[in-house]
Amino acid sequence: MIPNQSTAPVPLPHTEPVQREITRLCIETGLMLLQHGAESALVESVTRRLGLALGVRSVEVAIMANALTVTTLSEDHCITTVRRNEDRGINMHMVTEVQRAMLAVEAGELDRTGFRTRIESIKPERYPRWVVALMIGLSCACFARLAQMSLPATEDRSWDWFGLGLTFAASSTAMLVRQWFAARHFNPLVNFFASAFVATSIAGQGVIYKLGLHPKIAMASCVLLLVPGFPMINSISDMVKGYINTGLSRGMMAVLLGSATSAGIILAMTVWNVWGWL
Amino acid sequence: MNILIQFLQNMALAAVPAVGFGLVFNVPRSALVYCAAGGAIGRGLRFLLITAGMPIELATFVAASVVSLLGVYIAQRLRAHPKVFTVAAMIPMIPGVPFFTALLAVVEIQRRGLTPELLNTAITSGLRAMFIVAALAVGLALPGLLFYRRKPVV
Numbered sequence: 001m002i003p004n005q006s007t008a009p010v011p012l013p014h015t016e017p018v019q020r021e022i023t024r025l026c027i028e029t030g031l032m033l034l035q036h037g038a039e040s041a042l043v044e045s046v047t048r049r050l051g052l053a054l055g056v057r058s059v060e061v062a063i064m065a066n067a068l069t070v071t072t073l074s075e076d077h078c079i080t081t082v083r084r085n086e087d088r089g090i091n092m093h094m095v096t097e098v099q100r101a102m103l104a105v106e107a108g109e110l111d112r113t114g115f116r117t118r119i120e121s122i123k124p125e126r127y128p129r130w131v132v133a134l135m136i137g138l139s140c141a142c143f144a145r146l147a148q149m150s151l152p153a154t155e156d157r158s159w160d161w162f163g164l165g166l167t168f169a170a171s172s173t174a175m176l177v178r179q180w181f182a183a184r185h186f187n188p189l190v191n192f193f194a195s196a197f198v199a200t201s202i203a204g205q206g207v208i209y210k211l212g213l214h215p216k217i218a219m220a221s222c223v224l225l226l227v228p229g230f231p232m233i234n235s236i237s238d239m240v241k242g243y244i245n246t247g248l249s250r251g252m253m254a255v256l257l258g259s260a261t262s263a264g265i266i267l268a269m270t271v272w273n274v275w276g277w278l
Numbered sequence: 279m280n281i282l283i284q285f286l287q288n289m290a291l292a293a294v295p296a297v298g299f300g301l302v303f304n305v306p307r308s309a310l311v312y313c314a315a316g317g318a319i320g321r322g323l324r325f326l327l328i329t330a331g332m333p334i335e336l337a338t339f340v341a342a343s344v345v346s347l348l349g350v351y352i353a354q355r356l357r358a359h360p361k362v363f364t365v366a367a368m369i370p371m372i373p374g375v376p377f378f379t380a381l382l383a384v385v386e387i388q389r390r391g392l393t394p395e396l397l398n399t400a401i402t403s404g405l406r407a408m409f410i411v412a413a414l415a416v417g418l419a420l421p422g423l424l425f426y427r428r429k430p431v432v
Contacts, residue, residue, distance in 0.1 A: 037303070041422075042359055045430055091304040092366075096358040099432065103357060127301045139298030142291040147375070149287065220375050227374035230303060233365055236415030241422070255381075262381040277382050278399065 014074045019056060021112060023079045026051045026059055027070040029119065031083050032098050034068055036124070037090035039234045040243035043068075046102050053106045054115075065249035088124070089182070090230050097122045129179050136225045137172030141165075144221035148214060155214075162212035166203055170222035174199035178225070189260040192226050196264025199223050204274040219276035226261045228254040281329060285322055292321030292370035300366035309363040312352050316367025320345045324371060335409045338371055342417025350421045353432050360431060364418055373410040380404035 014022070030047035038046075044061045051059030051072055062069040064085075071080040101118045104110045110118060144167040151157050174195045181191035203222040206215035231254040239247030269275055296317025300310050320341040327337035345367055349360035356362075383400035390396070416423075421431065 038359075039361060042361065049430070090302070092300075092309075092362045093304045093306050096306050096309075096362050099359055100357055103432070124304070126304055132298075132301045135294075135298040135301050139295035142294045143370075143374070146288070146291050146370075149284065220378075223378065224374040225302075227372055227377060229299070229369050229372040229374075230365055232372070232411045233368060233415045233418065236412050237419045240416060240419050258377055258381050262378060262385055265378065265382060266385055277379065278386055278396070 014055065016077065016079075018112075019072060019074045019077065019079055022051060022054045022056050022074075023070060023072045023081055025054065025112065025115060025119075026072060027068060027081050027083050029098055029102065030061060030063075030068050030070060031085060032119065032122075033095055034063065034085050035088040036094040037092075037230060037234070038095045039241075040238045040246045041241045042095070042099075046099055050102045050105060050115075053102070054112060063243065063246050065246060087188075091124050091126075093125050094122060129176070133172045133175040133179070136175040137168040140171035140221050140224050141168040143167075143224050144217050147217045147221060151214070158213075160213040160217075163206065163214050163218045166206045166212065166215070166218045167221045170199045170202035170218065171225050173202060174222065175225055189256060192257050192260040193264040193267075196223050196226055196261040197268045199226075200265045200268035200276075201272060204268060204272045204276065207274040207276050208272060216276045219274075223261060223265060226257070228257045231257070285325055288325040289318040289322040293318040295370045296367050299369040300363070303366055305363055305366055306358070309356060309358065312349070312356075312363045313366040316345045316349065316364055317370045319348070320367055321370045334406075335413045338410050339413035339417045341371065342368060342414045343420045346418045346421055350426075350431055357432060360421075361418070368414045368418065371410070371414060373407040376403040376410075377407040380407060 026047050029050055030043050033043045033046060040063050043063055047061050047070060048059045051070075056072040056074040058073045060071045060073075066085050067082055068085055069080065069082045071078055098119060101110065101115060101122075104118070105115050141164045144164055145159070148160055148163070149157060177198045178191055178195040181194060182188075199222040200219060203215075203219045206212055206218050212218065231250045235247050235251035235254060238244075238250060265277065269277070293314040296313045297310055300313040305313055323344060324334075324337045324341040327340060328334055332340075346360060346364050349364040349367075352363070353360035380400050380403040383396050383403065387393075387396050387400065
């Protein structure tokens with residue numbers, strides 16, 4: 001467990017404007033991490049270490065599902081501030097850059113103004129959309145092949161190239177749909193519903209026309225790009241590390257995203273009248 | 279099929295989704311190779327352990343722990359939190375099909391009424407998904423729980 005109270009060895013006296021600026025830097029840093037999918041323990045430790053490195057006596061962080069609170073203590077004065085947290089999508093590039101900036105402050109390479117310029121210059125870089133869509137198509141095809149390999153010995157376990165190709169087509173298209181909806185700031189639940197519908201509609205054609213050896217595997221694998229793996233793992237690790245609150249809300253979000261995906265799958269199976277899952 | 283060929287195939291097939299989801303999570307370019315390696319090691323190790331007769335949850339836990347311990351070493355050289363690349367490496371072991379099967383079975387219970395088969399599918403798939411995800415998450419948290427109790431990894 002991370003200790004609740006941390007104290008810097010030699011606290012320097014700060015005037016109020018300076019402490020205010022440090023508090024703002026702390027909460028902006030914590031918020032950037034929280035918005036881009038860092039787990040609660042990392043948000044808290046980076047925020048606290050930054051504050052202590054910038055010279056306040058202690059930093060207290062309270063993380064909620066959609067807000068962040070930071071209090072800094074310097075001499076005998078507290079400053080508390082709250083920011084609303086909106087999810088900006090998982091971005092490990094941002095998390096890495098913010099943490100490296102904090103490490104630079106700890107190493108004494110950056111001061112307050114230097115740190116501010118550095119975090120303001122970090123841009124949320126994204127990979128080209130078509131590269132991501134192609135790689136996700138390949139990924140789901142690999143999942144399909146792994147599923148073919150683990151079939152019972154009575155089934156044909158050889159390479160079903162047609163099924164793999166169908167999975168690739170269905171999940172790449174679904175990824176393009178997902179990116180299209182995400183770029184237009186749709187609610188993620190709507191996004192996952194629509195993407196699951198598109199993926200299942202394409203892969204379902206394999207079952208209708210009896211293409212390939214195992215068309216049902218294609219149907220199951222093509223929606224695996226919509227499994228909320230990151231929120232699921234973050235949810236459990238938050239709860240293991242004592243952040244039950246954020247853990248529960250992340251876990252619930254993962255279940256909701258899964259339910260939206262299932263609704264999309266059910267709609268597609270009803271429209272095309274193919275029952276590939278159960 | 280020969281176990282060795284299956285093992286190598288498992289590793290190669292797991293490396294691709296680890297990188298693919300690494301791109302979705304915007305893992306920095308320099309860390310993508312560790313996603314691939316972690317995915318291959320994790321899935322390959324889990325395959326060997328399951329073949330040796332270990333139950334899947336335990337095998338997943340051991341595989342995730344090994345990847346995360348290796349991840350600590352890499353993270354310190356890369357100056358980035360290990361979760362930056364180890365979560366993407368866990369994606370090939372995420373139980374996506376049981377997760378959706380459980381949710382779809384719940385929808386079917388609502389549509390067609392409760393049957394023992396559907397209830398069985400819903401509960402067994404749901405529990406399987408939950409236990410495997412818990413094994414992955416606790417395995418990833420293991421270095422922090424055992425060795426880095428009062429100090430940060432990076």
